[in-house]
Amino acid sequence: MNGRTDPAGPARLRRRRRAVSDLGDALRALVELATATEAPADDLERATESVRAAAALLGGRVRDRSSLPSTDDLLDGVRMYNPVTGSGSALAPPLHIEQAGDLTIGTCTLGLAFEGPPSYAHGGMSALLLDQLLGYAVSASGHPGMTVRLDTSYRAPVPLQTPLRLTARVTAIDGRRVTASGAIATAAEPDTVLVAATGTFVALSADQARRLFGAVWDSGSRAG
Numbered sequence: 001m002n003g004r005t006d007p008a009g010p011a012r013l014r015r016r017r018r019a020v021s022d023l024g025d026a027l028r029a030l031v032e033l034a035t036a037t038e039a040p041a042d043d044l045e046r047a048t049e050s051v052r053a054a055a056a057l058l059g060g061r062v063r064d065r066s067s068l069p070s071t072d073d074l075l076d077g078v079r080m081y082n083p084v085t086g087s088g089s090a091l092a093p094p095l096h097i098e099q100a101g102d103l104t105i106g107t108c109t110l111g112l113a114f115e116g117p118p119s120y121a122h123g124g125m126s127a128l129l130l131d132q133l134l135g136y137a138v139s140a141s142g143h144p145g146m147t148v149r150l151d152t153s154y155r156a157p158v159p160l161q162t163p164l165r166l167t168a169r170v171t172a173i174d175g176r177r178v179t180a181s182g183a184i185a186t187a188a189e190p191d192t193v194l195v196a197a198t199g200t201f202v203a204l205s206a207d208q209a210r211r212l213f214g215a216v217w218d219s220g221s222r223a224g
């Protein structure tokens with residue numbers, strides 16, 4: 001059941017979304033502390049028991065890959081567990097995105113959990129952030145599509161625990177193919193590009209959309 005069919009309606013959905021975001025905040029803090037901690041082994045063992053108890057609470061009712069989360073709404077663009085932007089995701093920094101004309105701007109700070117080289121972000125994380133931001137720019141241009149190619153150029157390491165500013169814009173639309181380019185910089189030095197990326201996104205044909213997402217879409221419609 002989702003917010004469209006739930007008899008208690010919007011209030012229940014709002015409460016559930018708030019709870020999902022609060023849990024996301026707590027999980028992100030936990031993941032960061034679990035990475036940063038130098039606590040003694042006794043404390044690690046006690047924390048492990050508490051985390052296992054919390055997991056047992058959450059495991060009572062779960063979905064599988066063929067169903068959408070009950071908090072999400074694809075038509076309104078609500079994806080609470082997106083691993084880059086989702087407020088409910090333990091994995092997401094999260095990246096906050098806003099649109100200013102044709103420029104897409106993202107902000108986030110990466111903690112120690114995203115460390116690759118000591119004190120800097122893992123390169124795969126930079127690619128993940130840019131894939132999401134470029135994809136958002138492509139969607140915002142009215143031509144949503146899936147990434148088919150992402151070229152990433154690492155010019156300088158991305159510092160952890162430092163506010164970041166990411167930008168992206170669509171540079172070409174060619175039939176079903178859309179190209180977007182973007183960059184990561186620090187908020188303090190927004191003109192110094194640390195990582196640049198160009199992505200190609202392809203709008204799905206009706207057949208491709210049915211083949212890839214038909215089962216999820218059908219289960220969403222059945223749920224309302």
Ligand SMILES: CCCCCCCCCCCCCCCC(=O)SCCNC(=O)CCNC(=O)[C@H](O)C(C)(C)COP(=O)(O)OP(=O)(O)OC[C@H]1O[C@@H](n2cnc3c(N)ncnc32)[C@H](O)[C@@H]1OP(=O)(O)O
Pocket residue numbers: 077099131132133134135136139140141145146147148149175176177200202204205208
């Ligand atoms: C205000 C607004 C708010 C918005 C709010 C919403 C926000 C929302 C943000 C979401 C942001 C998500 C950002 C993450 C986005 C992912 O992470 S998507 C996941 C990763 N990507 C994938 O899994 C895609 C995997 N690839 C595929 O499944 C297939 O390639 C596709 C996409 C179905 C396309 O099928 P295909 O048979 O490869 O391609 P086909 O349909 O034959 O060709 C279409 C065109 O694409 C070209 N093409 C295909 N592959 C390539 C390639 N690798 N390189 C170049 N061109 C290619 C073809 O040449 C063809 O060109 P034309 O001949 O038409 O000129």
